[in-house]
Amino acid sequence: MLVSAKEMLTKAKAGHYAVGQFNINNLEWTKAVLLTAQELNSPVILGVSEGAGKYMCGYKTVSSMVSAMIDELKITVPVALHLDHGSYEGAFKCIEAGFSSIMFDGSHYPINENIEKTTELVKICAEKGLSLEAEVGSIGGEEDGVVGAGEIADPNECKSIADLGVTMLAAGIGNIHGKYPENWAGLNFDALDAIQQLTGDMPLVLHGGTGIPEDMIKKAISLGVAKINVNTECQLTFAAATRKYIEDGKDLSGKGFDPRKLLAPGFEAIKATVKEKMELFGSVNKA
């Protein structure tokens, strides 16, 4: 059964570790993340971007697939199915489709409009027992074709949004989706510290988990980050493993390509990446 992310993130914030959100793109991806979470006895959040939702034939398909997989694979650790960077309309579609957690990314709206729309969603998610993530200060880099400027969140605006009753808050602190450039200034820990001082127990979310040095991840967790999103790193390891398999000629069985064999190395690569992240974030044995 899918659960809201509220309990797992409240525990993570209090216990000074973070729960990983791993974005899914297909069946193999989903299976790899779920099996790894179960093997490591870790709570987990499956992230679905609007683009990935469309690719997988819509949110109902995703929700049904994930729920059925939890059942068939006998997954007993807490699993939240979460809309990643949802639009206002996308949020309603995912609520309808049975997602257990929603991110409404209103960071590109003026703060008053972000507050207005977030308030509406707080009410609906509370009625349905779903967790809700809001965002203040955009995350840099590209996500589904939208390039964020990467502004640092204003701590007072974070407090205004946190006070609306959201479950968790994503704050831009210099983090970027995708690979970090050579001249990246690093995470802004002064901003994170100020945000956590004003938002108290609110679990904070770190987007752009790919390529952040381990010491920065640990420091971010010590300053209140309780959820870390990883997408690009799984894509990179999946692609590298698949490419190597083809280059080694291992899928040339003479009978054509067997998709199950072709995707197996990528599947194992995602499992290894998820394991490494869960160990780094400290969520192992926290289910």
Ligand code: 13P
């Ligand atoms: P990366 O793609 O940089 O890992 O970021 C993922 C993310 O933040 C999804 O919301």
